[in-house]
Amino acid sequence: MDQRTAQGNADMTALPSQEDLRQMTSRWLPPSHGAHPFQIHTDTSDFFRVEYGDVVVLNGHPYLIRHNAKEGRFGIDDDVKFWVKRAIDLKTGDLKILKLVFYEKFTSTIGGIAFECFRSPGKEARILDLVAGQKNFMHGHAIRDQAENLIRVLDFIQGKTLYDYVQDMRLDHQAYFFDRLPAILNNFVECIQAIRFLHEHGEKHGDIRRDHILIDRNSGRYRWIDFDFNYRHRENVYGYDLFGLGNVLMFLVGMGDVLLPELKNQDHPALDRLAEEDLNIVFNNRVANLKKIYPYIPESLNRILMHFSKGANWFYENTVQLLDDLETYQTSI
Incomplete structure (x- = not known):
């Protein structure tokens, strides 16, 4: 059995039961939600499928998905960031931000100088490790889901x-x-x-x-x-x-x-x-x-x-x- 298969099996054995999830989420979901089975995600590759009320499990750790994050752009209506989810850590009750993997790239030109810009989950993960505990940065950690997507689990800043x-x-x-x-x-x-x-x-x-x-x-x-x-x-x-x-x-x-x-x-x-x-x-x-x-x-x-x-x-x-x-x-x- 290779390492990835072993990790995948470990994730599957760590999945909480539907009854466990109903108990853990009862503080945040209406009773009517408990009548339906929870959608559990260990592979977040298709982040559009990860919706409100679903549960993402990362290395046995469950997170209840709340809403997609939004980003305002200086007076323009908020843009929905479907790959960024507000979530609740069901083991601690803490509010978290889950940044799922999304790639994009573009070229920006400033003063005739061209910059090739692109999203890099690995870069963000490195910086989270580098700035852990430093007061002027957000904090969190990175973890891979069952499909090897590098998810960043961020502390919510009020x-x-x-x-x-x-x-x-x-x-x-x-x-x-x-x-x-x-x-x-x-x-x-x-x-x-x-x-x-x-x-x-x-x-x-x-x-x-x-x-x-x-x-x-x-x-x-x-x-x-x-x-x-x-x-x-x-x-x-x-x-x-x-x-x-x-x-x-x-x-x-x-x-x-x-x-x-x-x-x-x-x-x-x-x-x-x-x-x-x-x-x-x-x-x-x-x-x-x-x-x-x-x-x-x-x-x-x-x-x-x-x-x-x-x-x-x-x-x-x-x-x-x-x-x-x-x-x-x-x-x-």
């Missing part, structure tokens, strides 16, 4: 995304900039230090966005989520992460995206002062030179933003350079 936290503030920009931004930047600097840790260990986040930072409701920590994207680029292996950090920083300083169409709708007086080189190099409808919109932004901070503009003479090559400039700014205020 809290808002950084995007929602900033967007929900009801302040004018000047009050936000002087009263709230300093503390937000302190936390974001911790996030950049966490990315530096990944880079120092030869890893990348791969999908740095403001909605991929969760503010933990229990600890107040800013925590990175979703490490499964990887990318290839010959010149600077960490460049894609750095552009992502720049976009998040620009969003934080601007208390949201400062968009050209909105400025035109407002007939904003800064329009006459804006030039092509003042725009974001990744998203050309966003303003990078925020000092032209908010004159009270210090030059030392605006200069950092301009490294992510279409007019930049050079880009940051590593997180150390970005952190040094941010530390200089923070020391000056």
Whole structure:
């Protein structure tokens, strides 16, 4: 008997009975659900078949499937991620996220530089091992199902995304900039230090966005989520992460995206002062030179933003350079 067959047999012998499942799930499912047999999955290859009320068993450990996860994209209706399931660990009662195996790839171009991006469950599994116990990352572990799919079992983090936290503030920009931004930047600097840790260990986040930072409701920590994207680029292996950090920083300083169409709708007086080189190099409808919109932004901070503009003479090559400039700014205020 080969190793895979032995593991498969071990999984089958570990399957809970229908009666056991009815007892274990009674806290979360209505009594009517117990009249129907539970669908038990030890092979999650077809993640569309893993539905609400089903049970996934991984190495003898049962998880009750609740809902598919959703991901909002900055004002766009939530996209359903059918391969990401909210689940309940039936042995502990803890809420978990199960990330099933899903492959996709695309090419992203930034400033004329092409990055080949793709999902890698193995990369995310490596990073989960690497960052276990570290405060600025999500935590969890990886385990293979009976078909050798690498499933990531993640601890659920209660809290808002950084995007929602900033967007929900009801302040004018000047009050936000002087009263709230300093503390937000302190936390974001911790996030950049966490990315530096990944880079120092030869890893990348791969999908740095403001909605991929969760503010933990229990600890107040800013925590990175979703490490499964990887990318290839010959010149600077960490460049894609750095552009992502720049976009998040620009969003934080601007208390949201400062968009050209909105400025035109407002007939904003800064329009006459804006030039092509003042725009974001990744998203050309966003303003990078925020000092032209908010004159009270210090030059030392605006200069950092301009490294992510279409007019930049050079880009940051590593997180150390970005952190040094941010530390200089923070020391000056």
